[in-house]
Amino acid sequence: MxxxxxxxxxxxxxxxxxxxxxxxCRAAGLTSIGVWREPVAEVGLERAAELIKDSGLRVSSLCRGGFFTAAEPGAVERAHLDNRAAIEEAARLGAATLCLVPGGLPAGDRDLAAARARVVEAIERLVPYASEQGVVLGIEPMNPIYAADRGVISTLGQALDIAERFDPAVVGVIVDTFHLWWEPGVEAQIARAADRIVSYQISDWITPLPPDTLLARGMMGDGHIDFASFTRAVAAAGYTGDVEVEIFNADLWAQPYGTVVQTLSERFEQLVRPHL
Amino acid sequence: MxxxxxxxxxxxxxxxxxxxxxxxCRAAGLTSIGVWREPVAEVGLERAAELIKDSGLRVSSLCRGGFFTAAEPGAVERAHLDNRAAIEEAARLGAATLCLVPGGLPAGDRDLAAARARVVEAIERLVPYASEQGVVLGIEPMNPIYAADRGVISTLGQALDIAERFDPAVVGVIVDTFHLWWEPGVEAQIARAADRIVSYQISDWITPLPPDTLLARGMMGDGHIDFASFTRAVAAAGYTGDVEVEIFNADLWAQPYGTVVQTLSERFEQLVRPHL
Structure with missing residues (x-):
């Protein structure tokens, strides 16, 4: 099991x-799945909701909303509307959280502080609708390797500074080992997060880093992260939700699905579950 | 000029x-150089000291000591002796600081907290000798992209927590834009650093990140870093030393030396000097 x-x-x-x-998932005995908006859109939201309902799987997260850093008013509005749509999809699918990827610096823009401030504004504007729809927003702090082009929120501490402005029933944080394993004092930040932790995502930091940094994540156990201590901290903070394996890796994508799920299940049993 | x-x-x-x-350096009218131990060793320390003295250049830093994270006692001792040698070289060359690269996780070791603790112990052990030799140790916090394999000290805040245990005349910090540009609250940490700043090193964060992460740095102006605000923070902290351009980049290494120095001089004039 x-x-x-x-x-x-x-x-x-x-x-x-x-x-x-x-x-x-079902073939491997899993009871939960994290879904992405693109493959949901491929079959249509209603059909996707039906497939998931019939499967009996929980939806541990919907990936992803966010990309909040545009400065140009039209782009800001488009991002807002797209995030409202994502909230509706998360509600329809019964996702435990909607993952919010903060977004990077707009092209040619070097004002990191302003980009970070726009993330806060965009979340603030979404909160009432998320609350109305019963959707929990999950702010995902991202490894600084992505600070320029994907996620300007770089530490769990920083994500919590934002999340704590809002009702914990509506805004939480995503704790991801790949993004946060290096953060000085991360255990204390995990403890601080407590019931703000709305998703625990795992993958490993491998070296040498694969050439495409967006596909640089490794299978748990193949890299440098101590899943025992990290997982114990998350458990001690009171997190009782699903543990989602999210690995972007071209070598893994080339393998049969069953093999990948088999491997990650074994690694989970060996490296993570004993510490939950 | x-x-x-x-x-x-x-x-x-x-x-x-x-x-x-x-x-x-001299052809471009520079008055300072940051030197590395390997090319110094190629000609021998005495000859290197002579070459530098004859040139009239200041030595803004000697790179590099550190690599403090070994756990095995023999390796710890070898690192200590090598750092004593580096201190002697820094003293002989009159370097403004000896850059300390913290070191990464030993092979197969996932205990980041312990590796970080060993960095502190190793520095503590070196301080008396550095003081005796009149050498200022510069702790270099490194971008988390290198946390596993090169530098377990990841933020300026963390480097200062270490440096502040010691006499500011002996232990300072290296402030490097590539390593620190993303750090939340970095301006406050730079202000906190004050006279602990013993070197200001500059290069840019470019995307997509070049495939070899060790050669991933860019020329100022080619990437995402706001040199104006960063430099103003360093100047406001009271730093009056040299500004060292340190770029590891294969494309740049393929260019004639004069071209590289010409370009970096122009970028410095344009992006950095007005804010010093």
Whole structure:
């Protein structure tokens, strides 16, 4: 039984359709899945909701909203509307959280402080609608390797400074080992996060880093992260939700889905579950 | 006149010998150079000291000591002895500081907290000898991209927590834009650093990140860093020393030395000097 709290983020088997990802979860005995908006859109939201309902799987997260850093008013408005749509999708799918990727610096823009401030404004504007829809927003602090082009929120401490402005029933944080393993004092920040932790995502930091930094994540156990201590900190903070394996890695994407899910289930049992 | 406070870290023209790097500095009107131990060893310490003295250049830093994270007692001792040798070289060359690269996790070791603790112990052990030799140790916090394999000290805040245990005349910090530009609250940490800042090193964060992360730095102006605000923070903290351009980049290494120094001088004049 690898079920229980292990969830497959479907991006870990990026070439699979939603139906195939659901099948891979069920075949491996998983009871939860993290879904992405693109493969949901491929089949349509209603059909996706039906597939998931029929499967009996929980939806540990919907990836992803966010990309809040545009400065140009039209782009800001488009991002807002897209995030409202993402909130509706998260509500329809019953996702435990909507992952918010902060977004990077706009092209040619070097004002990091202003970009970070726009993230806060954009979240503030979304909160009432998320609350109305019963959706929990999950701010995802991202490894500084992505600070320029993907996520200007770089530490759990920084994400909590934002989240704590809002009702914990509506705004939380995503704790991801790849993004946060290096953060000085991260255990204290995890403890501070407490019931703000709305998703625990895992993958490893491997070296040498693969050439495409967006596909640089490794299978747990293949890299440098101490999953025992990190997981104990998350458990001690009171997190009882699913543990989502999210690995972007071209070598993994080339493997059969079943093999990938088998491997990650084994690594989860060995490295993570004993510490939950 | 590009002289004054601009310094060429010789690794920016990595294929040059010490004599060639000195010539490139003088040809461009620079008055300072950051030297590396390997090219110094190539000609011998005494000859290197002579070359530098004859050139009239200041030595803004000697790179590098550190690599303090070994756990095995023999390796710890070897690192200590090598750092004592580096201190002697820094003293002989009259370097403004000896750059300390913290070191990464030992092979197969995932205990980041313990590795960080060993850095503190190793520095503590070196301080009396550095003090005796009149050498200022510069702790270099490194971008988290290097946390696993090169530098377990990841933020200026963390470096200052270590440096502040010691006499500011002996232990300071290296403030490097590439390593620190993303750090939340970095301006406050730079202000806190004050006279602990023993070197200001500059290069840019470019995207997409070049495939070899060790050669991922860019020329100022080619990337995402706001040199104006960062430099103003360093100046406001009271730093009056040299500004060292340290760029590890294969494309740059392929260019003639004179071209590289010309370009970095222009970028310095344009992006950095007005804010010093």
């Amino acid at each position: 690898t079920g229980g709290r292990l969830s497959l983020n479907q991006r870990t088997i990026a070439n699979a359709s939603l139906a195939e990802a659901i099948d891979a | 590009t002289g004054g406070r601009l310094s060429l870290n010789q690794r920016t023209i990595a294929n040059a010998s010490l004599a060639e790097a000195i010539d490139a």
